Amino acid sequence: MLVRNQIKRIHESLPLHWLLAILVAFNGYTLLQPGVSAVYALRPHSWNEWLTSDSLNVFISSFGLVEVPRLMLGIGLQIMAAGLIFKARIAWTVSLLLLVSTAGFFIWRSDGHGDLIAYTIVLAVMLVVYWRRFDRSSLAAGSLFALVSIASLLVYAVFGALYLGQEFQPPITDVVTAFYFSIVSMSTVGFGDITPHTSASRLFTTSIIILGISIFATSISAIAGPIIGGNLRRLVKGKAPTPMRKKHIIIAGITPLAQNVYAALRARGHEVTVIVAPESTHGYPEDADLIEGDATDTAVLEAAGAHDALYIMALRSDDSENAFIILAAKEVCSEKTQTVALANTTTHLKKIKRVGPDMVFSLQALGAEILSRTVAGEVIDNEMIANLLFPSAEPDH
The missing domain is CATH 3.40.50.720 (NAD(P)-binding Rossmann-like Domain)
Structure with a gap:
């Protein structure tokens, strides 16, 4: 009994959340490799040269538009790894969802990715097994989730608008116009000055609108939830919400x-x-x-x-x-x-x-x-x- 308790204490004292964060970040890096190789191949001399329709089209064409979700998953895992270091529950939840999506992507694109599929599944199982380690929630974690979600959707919208630029009227040929169209579509404002004229561009615009509504609603709840919940508890119980218990x-x-x-x-x-x-x-x-x-x-x-x-x-x-x-x-x-x-x-x-x-x-x-x-x-x-x-x-x- 004494030995078992000692092993249990050593096990609980290990900074396992750091190890899981590093493993998640590494998984994200494997997803980002095509994008990193493409950027290295382009070797732009300046940001102005890189942020042009031609450069971005070459960048996307070097590995295909279908690989853009892979880059988004990689960026998301890299950012969520930072949240795992702070034991944030929302970072654990999003990381698990991203790992499941990553495994699905690798299975769909099963071209020599068997080792990465196994690695991703094992990592997802480890997160499930050690879910108790990630028990912290805060306004900062909710804000991080909102920032990552909106930024990922914005990257997807800008890249897709540039890639399908000739299928809009007027055509989208620069980053500023793509950014403007993305914001207008994500917020469902719809001024109508840029309109899709093909089936692919219409489906793409529809996806931006649906994802925009979903992400904005989820982000608002993630940020406002702790605040509203705290106020409700204060009104019902007559006292402040339960503090984060650490070093107490x-x-x-x-x-x-x-x-x-x-x-x-x-x-x-x-x-x-x-x-x-x-x-x-x-x-x-x-x-x-x-x-x-x-x-x-x-x-x-x-x-x-x-x-x-x-x-x-x-x-x-x-x-x-x-x-x-x-x-x-x-x-x-x-x-x-x-x-x-x-x-x-x-x-x-x-x-x-x-x-x-x-x-x-x-x-x-x-x-x-x-x-x-x-x-x-x-x-x-x-x-x-x-x-x-x-x-x-x-x-x-």
Whole structure:
């Protein structure tokens, strides 16, 4: 059991999200290779020379219009890899969708891509298996998704408009006109000054309009969703939305000591999450980050962000509950998390030490020692108080 728990802790502490991000970025690079080779072959002397209808047509013709989705998938995977580094859930979702699309593309274009198909499928499976590692959501992640989606659609629209330029009236022959037509079509404004005149150009314009409506709607929901959701929770529950729990301190209990520790920590700027028993009466402020549940349950500790917590403090009035909280914390917290246990009676001090908290203290022992030293005229210094508050947590032999 000890070896298994140690292996589990090492496994959880590994920066696996970095490895997955690198693998996703590499997959994106394999998709971008035709475009990179085409740009290298063109070797334009300036951006003005590159951004012309002739140059872009040569660029597209060098590997075919059908490969443009491949480039878009590659760019999307490269950008989503950055989101995976920050454990963003939306980056995980989009990466998985892009990998599935990439596997489908490779299967469709099955010309010696068997190894890439296997690599993409294995990578998608790894993302599914380790989905718990990507549990963060934020306005920044939603904004990144919106930016990537709109930029990808814009690239698709500009390239397609230039490639089919002669099939419009008037013809689209430069990047500025292609950009203008793309924006007008994506936003469904439709001024009518540039119109498609062939079946291919009409279908292309229709695809821009449909994708534009879908992406704009999804992007708005991704950005506005967290804001609107937070306001609704504030109206319904009368408090701010749940903060992102990381590098915080978890306090389990509603004792006067627990509430005073909470107030002192908040006054010093620390983020604190409190676990209280269901339907219990407490004196914590309304804006406190509260979780109702049994702190001896590992699921409740995980919901409180135990793996990313700095400290887990068991400050209940029942010493046995404090001991069980420490045992549960050892199953879910990382090696960087420190555990603190309160011994309400001195007779339970040795028993609580046996469960192995990093720090254990007894207010009764502290008060008795300070009072006796004061009466005896002995020196009371910081080292003595620290030893009384936090004696060694190693069990006595």
